[in-house]
Amino acid sequence: MNIPYTVEERPDTGLANGKLGIWLFLASEVMLFGALFSTYIILRTGAEEWPHGELNIWLGAVNTVILISSSVTMVMAWASLKMHNFGKHRLYLLVTWLLAAIFLVNKYFEYSDHFGKGEGPWHSTFLAIYFTLTGLHGIHILGGMVVMGYFLGPGAKLWKTNPDQFTNRIEYTGLYWHFVDLVWIFLFPVLYLL
Amino acid sequence: MHSAPNIKKYLMIGAALLVFTAITVAANQLHFAVPLAITVALVIAITKGSMVASVFMHLSDERKWIYGSLLLTVVFFIVLMSVPIFTVMDTIGTPIHHAATAEHTGR
Amino acid sequence: MDHPTTHPKDVYEHAHEHEHAELGFWRKYVFSVDHKVIGIQYAVTGLLFLLFGFTLMMIMRWQMAFNGKPIPLIGGLLGMDKAPGGIMLPEFYNQLGAMHGTIMVFMGVVPLAVGGFGNFVLPLQIGAPDMAFPKINMMSYWSYFLGGVIMLSSFFVTGGAAMSGWTSYAPLSIVTQPGQLGQTIWLLGMIFLITSSLLGSLNFIVTTVQLRAKGLSWMRLPFFVWAQFVTSFLLLLAFPPLEAAGVLQLMDRLAGTSFFMPSGLVVSGKVLANSGQGNPLLWQHLFWFLAHPEVYVLILPAMGIVSEVIANNTRKPLWGYKALVYSVVFLGFMSFIVWAHHMFMTGMGTTMSAFFQTTTMIISIPSVVILTALLLSLWGASIRFTTPMLFALAFLPMFGIGGLTGLPLGLAPSDIHLHDTYYVIGHFHYVVAPGTIFALFAGIYYWFPKATGRKMNDTLGWVHFWGSFITINLVFFPMFIEGLAGMNRRMYDGGTLYQHNAAVLHWNVVQGYASWALGLFQIPFIINFFSSIKWGKAVDKNPWEATTLEWAAPSPPGHGNFLTEPIVYRGPYEYSVPGAPRDFSPQFEPEKA
Numbered sequence: 059m060n061i062p063y064t065v066e067e068r069p070d071t072g073l074a075n076g077k078l079g080i081w082l083f084l085a086s087e088v089m090l091f092g093a094l095f096s097t098y099i100i101l102r103t104g105a106e107e108w109p110h111g112e113l114n115i116w117l118g119a120v121n122t123v124i125l126i127s128s129s130v131t132m133v134m135a136w137a138s139l140k141m142h143n144f145g146k147h148r149l150y151l152l153v154t155w156l157l158a159a160i161f162l163v164n165k166y167f168e169y170s171d172h173f174g175k176g177e178g179p180w181h182s183t184f185l186a187i188y189f190t191l192t193g194l195h196g197i198h199i200l201g202g203m204v205v206m207g208y209f210l211g212p213g214a215k216l217w218k219t220n221p222d223q224f225t226n227r228i229e230y231t232g233l234y235w236h237f238v239d240l241v242w243i244f245l246f247p248v249l250y251l252l
Numbered sequence: 253m254h255s256a257p258n259i260k261k262y263l264m265i266g267a268a269l270l271v272f273t274a275i276t277v278a279a280n281q282l283h284f285a286v287p288l289a290i291t292v293a294l295v296i297a298i299t300k301g302s303m304v305a306s307v308f309m310h311l312s313d314e315r316k317w318i319y320g321s322l323l324l325t326v327v328f329f330i331v332l333m334s335v336p337i338f339t340v341m342d343t344i345g346t347p348i349h350h351a352a353t354a355e356h357t358g359r
Numbered sequence: 360m361d362h363p364t365t366h367p368k369d370v371y372e373h374a375h376e377h378e379h380a381e382l383g384f385w386r387k388y389v390f391s392v393d394h395k396v397i398g399i400q401y402a403v404t405g406l407l408f409l410l411f412g413f414t415l416m417m418i419m420r421w422q423m424a425f426n427g428k429p430i431p432l433i434g435g436l437l438g439m440d441k442a443p444g445g446i447m448l449p450e451f452y453n454q455l456g457a458m459h460g461t462i463m464v465f466m467g468v469v470p471l472a473v474g475g476f477g478n479f480v481l482p483l484q485i486g487a488p489d490m491a492f493p494k495i496n497m498m499s500y501w502s503y504f505l506g507g508v509i510m511l512s513s514f515f516v517t518g519g520a521a522m523s524g525w526t527s528y529a530p531l532s533i534v535t536q537p538g539q540l541g542q543t544i545w546l547l548g549m550i551f552l553i554t555s556s557l558l559g560s561l562n563f564i565v566t567t568v569q570l571r572a573k574g575l576s577w578m579r580l581p582f583f584v585w586a587q588f589v590t591s592f593l594l595l596l597a598f599p600p601l602e603a604a605g606v607l608q609l610m611d612r613l614a615g616t617s618f619f620m621p622s623g624l625v626v627s628g629k630v631l632a633n634s635g636q637g638n639p640l641l642w643q644h645l646f647w648f649l650a651h652p653e654v655y656v657l658i659l660p661a662m663g664i665v666s667e668v669i670a671n672n673t674r675k676p677l678w679g680y681k682a683l684v685y686s687v688v689f690l691g692f693m694s695f696i697v698w699a700h701h702m703f704m705t706g707m708g709t710t711m712s713a714f715f716q717t718t719t720m721i722i723s724i725p726s727v728v729i730l731t732a733l734l735l736s737l738w739g740a741s742i743r744f745t746t747p748m749l750f751a752l753a754f755l756p757m758f759g760i761g762g763l764t765g766l767p768l769g770l771a772p773s774d775i776h777l778h779d780t781y782y783v784i785g786h787f788h789y790v791v792a793p794g795t796i797f798a799l800f801a802g803i804y805y806w807f808p809k810a811t812g813r814k815m816n817d818t819l820g821w822v823h824f825w826g827s828f829i830t831i832n833l834v835f836f837p838m839f840i841e842g843l844a845g846m847n848r849r850m851y852d853g854g855t856l857y858q859h860n861a862a863v864l865h866w867n868v869v870q871g872y873a874s875w876a877l878g879l880f881q882i883p884f885i886i887n888f889f890s891s892i893k894w895g896k897a898v899d900k901n902p903w904e905a906t907t908l909e910w911a912a913p914s915p916p917g918h919g920n921f922l923t924e925p926i927v928y929r930g931p932y933e934y935s936v937p938g939a940p941r942d943f944s945p946q947f948e949p950e951k952a
Contacts, residue, residue, distance in 0.1 A: 060488075061487075061488065061570070062488075062569070063570070071315060071316075071317055073318070073568070073569065075569050078318065078568060078569065079492060079565045081318045081321060081322065082321060082560075082561045083557075085321050085325040085595065086557055088325050088329055089332070089599035090600070090603050091603075092329045092333065093599060093600035093645055095333060096332050096336055096645070097603070097618060097641060099333060100336055100638055100641050101636070101637065101641070103337060104340070115280070122273050126266060126269045127266070127270075129266070129308055130262060130263065130265075132308075133262050133308045136257070141256075178615075179614050180614055180616055180617075180633065181634060183617055183634060183636045183637060186610065186617065186618060190606065190607065190610065194603075236305070239308075240301050240304050243300045243304065248297075251276065251280040251289075251293060252289055252290055317568060324692075325596060331695060335644075336640075336644040338711055339702070340640060342708035342709075342710045342711040343707070344706050344707070344708055
């Protein structure tokens with residue numbers, strides 16, 4: 059039994075099921091991170107003093123550049139499929155994955171720097187919200203890497219049997235990845251700069 | 253159901269994002285007063301975010317249902333950002349100042 | 360396994376060709392991706408949790424009626440840490456209270472109303488072969504199941520289950536006795552339950568938008584579908600903040616953070632060593648941001664069910680279909696901006712109190728429109744008093760009482776007197792218990808024939824209805840009297856501590872007996888439910904002579920639901936159309952030439 063519109067678009071809505079599904083998922087993620095940003099606002103306005111200079115701005119900026127670049131390579135990975143170039147697609151997807159990994163490695167250095175000084179989330183409300191926001195974001199990066207890994211690995215078989223569906227799935231992965239980048243675009247100035 | 257992918261556009265937007273990142277970091281070096289700093293940071297972040305959303309995520313030629321769901325979400329997001337803090341700021345009587353509690357925690 | 364084309368025409372043309380190898384027992388009944396199986400799994404699990412949560416309350420009622428007396432029958436079994444000598448400890452009372460609320464809301468009503476009815480009925484009512492994402496549907500059920508098991512396990516850990524109310528307010532929920540694990544487990548359980556809801560709501564929305572049958576435009580949808588659709592948006596957008604808040608509370612409990620912990624807190628004579636500067640009100644905001652829309656999640660599916668049953672048993676179209684649709688959409692939107700009416704007593708100033716009071720009064724308007732439309736639907740009708748109709752009719756005045764008693768709570772000045780009293784408990788139980796749960800019973804009696812091919816017994820249904828209706832009012836109505844007298848909620852001793860309660864204490868005894876009688880009257884339902892599966896009167900596709908699409912499928916529907924592609928020719932409630940051959944014109948039957 060097949061479900062209609064898994065690949066083909068429904069004429070009156072112009073959507074395939076997965077496209078609407080991923081956007082709705084992203085909408086819920088906006089509210090999830092929104093709660094944490096709201097937490098940041100309340101904690102910061104309620105604090106007598108808010109720390110500055112505890113985070114490495116340059117490392118944060120480097121990570122921002124890395125993530126933005128990975129967004130570019132991700133959209134290129136999808137665009138290559140639309141142009142029927144599977145080889146290029148795999149290259150771009152791999153580069154995206156590697157950039158994500160470097161991002162996480164940088165975060166590891168940042169985290170261990172703090173923990174090494176005995177400053178975990180318990181140390182202040184600033185560090186509490188910093189670790190929570192970047193930690194949740196980091197988990198999302200990891201999730202994205204798992205999905206990309208799947209499409210680099212066993213999931214790539216779908217390109218042979220149903221190239222349109224495979225292209226759609228890469229598009230949806232891309233939408234998720236751009237969202238993760240988007241969250242960081244707000245996280246970086248809010249936590250590191252303000 | 254997109255028009256053919258516009259590679260040049262993606263690369264240009266990518267470059268623009270990197271430029272804005274540099275601007276954000278540079279602006280931070282200028283040490284504005286807090287309200288101005290927040291405004292500048294948010295304006296730049298929203299600009300960058302809109303570019304990612306409209307170009308990389310194809311939101312600018314997306315369907316009604318997607319736009320509609322997102323618009324609804326944005327409205328509630330704004331509510332979640334603003335209303336709790338308005339509520340916390342709007343209190344009955346005189347709030348007990350934090351200075352008294354600072355003694356206990358030794359901060 | 361996937362075909363290149365997924366046009367609906369192909370779905371039905373290839374239905375016969377595409378015979379799967381027969382699935383084994385586990386894939387067919389346990390890890391099924393079929394929405395009907397998943398719907399029944401949700402419904403049965405939800406009903407079991409409802410029964411369990413109800414049992415917890417029956418035990419609480421003993422303590423409130425007979426303060427300090429050993430609990431009969433099971434008192435000896437509870438153990439020294441919960442009820443030494445069979446006499447309930449205050450801590451155990453608090454655990455029962457917190458878990459009763461949690462289980463009823465998150466593990467009972469919503470899974471049954473949304474997971475059960477939504478999953479089973481919605482694809483059928485829109486003429487779809489299944490949900491848009493069947494595998495995600497299965498994951499959503501098992502996430503719920505796992506969350507439920509985790510929640511139940513909290514009774515057996517050191518320190519017992521969560522005991523800070525279903526609302527888990529900080530700092531109480533965070534400052535623990537050493538090794539009190541129940542609240543931590545509550546938070547973990549909630550994460551699984553919330554994930555389940557998020558996956559489910561996504562599925563419902565995509566299914567409704569994308570998989571409607573040919574001819575089924577938005578304004579031809581049964582109101583049940585509209586209600587589930589709006590409910591899904593509430594779940595999708597309101598739950599994530601609570602998921603975030605749950606993580607924050609876990610960190611406060613386990614990682615020593617101070618998201619919700621104010622500075623300088625002294626517990627049991629000792630100053631806490633955390634960083635402080637947190638805000639307990641932040642928890643309340645994040646919690647109620649979900650929990651207010653959550654109450655509309657509790658009521659909307661019920662309104663949907665009642666609408667279907669009323670239309671069918673009045674043999675008339677629903678009055679004001681358009682008004683119903685606009686109201687439910689408006690209600691859904693408003694539900695996101697009223698939450699702090701639960702927080703009038705937190706020191707909020709007059710500006711924000713006025714804001715929330717205003718939005719709360721505004722939101723009562725669509726509720727009244729919906730209730731009025733349903734009442735007006737009865738006018739001039741040929742009412743068939745079937746078992747589902749008995750419950751649907753009772754829903755109307757019961758929801759009316761529940762809704763009206765909400766007004767003095769939504770108005771800040773009167774809420775000062777009534778907040779945290781039994782009046783609140785009476786209000787919300789009227790809406791959920793003789794309100795939603797009665798509607799859910801109506802739904803079970805109504806759709807049981809579609810799911811099993813057999814009808815439930817009417818005599819047992821009549822006994823179940825009248826017994827429940829009378830006893831449930833005896834449980835909840837006295838709460839208004841107690842609340843107006845000032846009796847506080849969540850008091851382990853039933854209120855005996857305070858002099859001002861003396862005049863109303865006797866109601867606790869009345870409520871105790873009424874609740875145990877209410878429990879007994881569920882027995883005919885349980886017997887009816889299980890015995891009718893095997894021995895109920897066999898029926899064919901459309902025993903209620905209804906108009907909506909689910910009645911076009913066989914009873915029970917097979918894999919893929921419909922034998923031929925369903926096409927919709929008219930609106931959902933074409934009953935008693937002048938000049939038509941029968942008193943109902945189903946949506947799916949073409950015009951006779």
